[in-house]
Every structure is written in C-alpha cells, then in structure tokens.
Amino acid sequence: xxxxxxxxxxxxxxxxxxxxxxxxxxxxxxxxxxxxxxxxxxxxxxxxxxxxxxxxxxxxxxxxxxxxxxxxxxxxxxxxxxxxxxxxxxxxxxxxxxxxxxxxxxxxxxxxxxxxxxxxxxxxxxxxxxxxxxxxxxxxxxxxxxxxxxxxxxxxxxxxxxxxxxxxxxxxxxxxxxxx
Numbered sequence: 001x002x003x004x005x006x007x008x009x010x011x012x013x014x015x016x017x018x019x020x021x022x023x024x025x026x027x028x029x030x031x032x033x034x035x036x037x038x039x040x041x042x043x044x045x046x047x048x049x050x051x052x053x054x055x056x057x058x059x060x061x062x063x064x065x066x067x068x069x070x071x072x073x074x075x076x077x078x079x080x081x082x083x084x085x086x087x088x089x090x091x092x093x094x095x096x097x098x099x100x101x102x103x104x105x106x107x108x109x110x111x112x113x114x115x116x117x118x119x120x121x122x123x124x125x126x127x128x129x130x131x132x133x134x135x136x137x138x139x140x141x142x143x144x145x146x147x148x149x150x151x152x153x154x155x156x157x158x159x160x161x162x163x164x165x166x167x168x169x170x171x172x173x174x175x176x177x178x179x180x
Contacts, residue, residue: 035130036068039123049123056119063117063124072131074103075140082138100135104144111146115153129154 017024017033024033025041032038040061043050051057078100081093088097107128110117117124132151135141141148154160 059118060122067127
C-alpha cells in the first residue's frame with residue numbers, strides 16, 4: 001500500500017490523482033481515483049456491495065450519487081465552517097446550517113423505515129456513512145436519530161472496523177517514516 005504525504009505532494013501523486021489527494025486505487029494496469037468511482041469499480045466485482053438485479057443495482061447507484069451530490073454537497077461547506085471556528089450566528093453559517101438540516105431531514109425520513117438505503121448493504125451505504133461520519137463528529141446528527149442509528153450500524157460492521165484500523169495504522173507508519 002502506498003501513501004501520499006499531506007504536505008509536499010510529489011508529481012507522482014498528481015499523475016495518479018489530478019487533485020493530489022487520496023483515495024486512488026490501482027487494480028492491475030487500471031488506476032482509478034475518487035471514492036464513488038472506486039466503489040463502483042469494486043461493486044462490479046462483488047454482488048455483496050452492488051447487486052446484480054437491475055432494480056436493486058439502480059437503487060444502490062442512485063443512493064451512492066445522492067451521498068456524494070446531495071448530502072455531501074450540504075455537509076462539506078458546513079463542516080469547513082465548523083472547523084474554521086466561524087461564529088455560528090453569521091448569515092453564512094445560517095444558510096449552510098439550514099441547507100444541511102434540510103438534507104438531513106429528508107434523509108431521516110427515508111432512514112426511519114430502512115436498515116440500509118437500497119435494501120441490502122451496498123456501496124451507497126459505504127459512501128453515505130462516510131459523509132455522515134464527519135457531520136456526526138461535529139455534532140450535526142444530534143437531532144436526527146434515524147441517521148445516527150444508520151451511521152452506527154454502518155460503522156459497527158467488522159469490515160468498517162478493519163478498514164479504519166488499517167487506515168490509522170497506515171497513517172501512523174507514514175508519520176513514523178516522516179519523523180525519521
């Protein structure tokens with residue numbers, strides 16, 4: 001597994017990922033960047049995360065796009081403002097907070113009656129849980145119990161725990177190499 005430094009990104013990284021960021025996946029002679037594209041690629045290889053039946057497959061794909069284009073679109077600017085320490089009583093904060101709350105309320109309505117977004121666990125749930133993790137970390141899911149329960153189910157999966165532990169170990173090893 002390769003890593004990319006946060007600072008001083010080299011040309012080789014930009015050759016893999018034009019924005020100089022992670023993730024990217026190398027699968028044989030194929031290189032893929034962007035989380036959604038990577039998960040679609042992996043889903044093509046496993047019905048466990050992308051159903052083969054057309055209706056279920058379409059549902060998983062549409063929810064994957066919703067995670068990235070509808071919910072993350074609202075959560076990312078909100079998160080940036082939250083990280084910045086910007087006062088929460090500014091007009092910018094109110095606009096972004098209202099936008100995120102609207103998206104979360106819509107998602108809450110869907111999740112009240114579902115364990116997973118598209119029937120069984122899929123790429124959609126991997127992406128949506130990832131988007132919701134940061135919102136939750138910053139206290140944004142407190143008023144959305146179905147979203148919170150959904151996130152808990154997604155992050156309680158053994159595969160998530162292993163992937164997270166592997167990622168943290170990878171970062172720690174990269175930090176150790178940098179320190180030496």
